[in-house]
Amino acid sequence: MQKGKINVQTENIFPVIKKFLYSDHEIFLRELISNAVDATEKLKALHRSGKTEVELGDLTIKVKLDPKEGTLKIIDRGIGMTAEEVDKYINQIAFSSAEEFVEKFKDVDNANIIGHFGLGFYSAFMVSDHVTIETKTYRKGKGTKAVKWECDGSPDYTMEEIPPRDRGTEITLKIAEDSKEFLEESRILEILNKYAKFLPVPIEFGEETTFEEIEGEKDEHGNPKTKEVKKPRIINNTEPLWKKAPSELKDEDYNKFYRELYPTQFEDPLFHIHLNVDYPFNLTGVLYFPKLKKNIEVQKDKIQLYSNQVFITDSVENIVPDFLTLLHGVIDSPDIPLNVSRSYLQSDANVKKISSHISKKVADKLVELFKKDRENFESKWDDIKVFIEYGILSDEKFYDRIKGIVLVKNINDKYFTLDEYNELVKATQTDKDGNVIYLYASNVDDQYSYIENAKEHSYDVLVMDGVLDNHFVDYMERKLEKTKFARVDADT
Known part of the structure; x- marks a missing residue:
């Protein structure tokens, strides 16, 4: 067994992390799930490129809750880690970046930091007083045995070889006394639905009950008999609409996805814009024009910001122009800096380009709709007039682009x-x-x-x-x- 101290200058970084991120404890699960997705996606990429012949099998990431034991597990079948990699990525890199993060933002209001992405593994200690990692690399040969790493929230850790296990990583959190909410199934389900709804790897949590027809059996009214069936609950849609080519989608597909984003919306949107840019920045997404009529009050259903299909925030001020916050939909971009304060965003060159591009795409779509079917455009005018006037009053370039319509x-x-x-x-x-x-x-x-x-x-x-x-x-x-x-x- 290897014992050692985590490579941090601060004698005890964990209370600092906990205090610093006090209002945002739930993001620990987003961070750990994101790590599991990354590990799985890396294995798929290695397999595609022919760099490994390992059989992929079922890649579903499993989240398991045990309220009696007081534990929460996140299990993946991704690339896994060797003992050397655990030492490098957990004992050194992860915790030194923890210090760096806290040092950088200690004077900034936590609520004003976009996303907190990059917190990674050590965010587990926001809600746990003991964390265990069991991992086995996909590689074979010397130095590839399964290992177990444990830490109780002090800079001391232990690491040892364990009997052979399946490829991938299993993280077990012993939930702390002041974080018992994360032992409730409904709370974990809420967090997963918020952050993991569109991740590219299936996420399984608990079971759900469905009713299936019994083949060949009918009731007294001649209707097929059904039976109650329990099956694993898959949280996410791994292929969200914005990742697909517009050419393979119909209006009903866009409307169906709109209701997936906003289950309480019963009206179809007026029209949509599919964003797909890969230069000079990466940006995908779908924006919807809701029926605004004469309202301009704060929207309940907001634009949702994602980074590589992971939900970040629905507070997109400073990322898109103010008038575009009246729209609904999704923006997904890995090029929006997340570990920054909102004030920093206003001066970030990439964010300015993205904001400007979205504004231009909206203007182009409006002009296209007008030219393609003026009668239809006129029928929608009363519903979008407040949006267009808001855009004209707040963005000179927007007016220049749409003044003809x-x-x-x-x-x-x-x-x-x-x-x-x-x-x-x-x-x-x-x-x-x-x-x-x-x-x-x-x-x-x-x-x-x-x-x-x-x-x-x-x-x-x-x-x-x-x-x-x-x-x-x-x-x-x-x-x-x-x-x-x-x-x-x-x-x-």
Whole structure:
């Protein structure tokens, strides 16, 4: 048996980790599952490239809870580790990076750090007072025997050879007294559904009950008889829609995935945008336009940010422009820095490029929809108008890209582009100074008599009753040459 001290300068790093990440203890499971996925994906890559002939077999990652024993296990059949690798990656690298992380962010509010990715293995000590690793490498030959590593939350550890076992790694956490919530099945299920919902390797946790038909048997009403069957519960969809080619997907596939993301959403989205970029940064995802109507309040269903299919956050401010936070969907990018404060994100070059690209793709999609089927676009306008106005008011480039398809609606429910409307009214609504006057009503019912009066003079009246229309009118007056907006009940 090998005994030793973990390579850390801080006498006891574990209480520091625990205190530092106090509000985010649940991410320990995301980190350990991510490690298991990485180990499995590496083995698959070695197998694909012909660098190993090991039989892959079932690669399902298993999460096992034992409330009586007070333990939680994460078991994978990935590449595993040798004793030398355990010493290198666990005793040295993992814990020195723990110190580095804590040192770097000790003065930053924990809630303002994106994702905490890179915490890795040592995050286990946020919820455990004893951790055991049993591991066996996929390799064969000298120095490849199975080993067991144990640590009780002090810098002291033990490591020894153990009898042969299956390839891969099994991590056992003895859950600490102050973390008993992680011995509840519902809590673990909640965390797995949050962080592991779309991981590329199957994750199994517990059992679920289903009903299957009994072949050849029917009840008194002639319906097939069913029996209750228990089977392993697989948490995740390993091939989420955003990883597929748009050419092989139909609208119903996108709508089905929308409901997978947001189970309480009963309305289909208006349309979607499939993102797929591999240069100069990696970015995939699907964004959906929900029916906003006149609402601009904080969205319950938000854009979800992933890194290589691992959920990071649904607080995507500073990663996408503010107006795009009204959309729903998924963004997956390994190029968004995660172990950073939110303020740092605002100046990060990659994040700026990603934000700008998403804004451009949204604008391009809107222009495409307008050109492809204007009638359909007009039918959706009232639902997306608040989003488009928000974008115009907050992003100059967005306005430049979509100014040709911005619509206005008159009291007869007819839609016009800005150029079309100018042509419609300039002959009858130009003042002595050569300004074209756009009359508008902010409340059609209250301003009925003024609208009727305008119609008697053969004037056209727009409807501007949206939550952002006052700001939009001010903005457009500055943008459009020789154009003024006047409320239909104004004195002049």
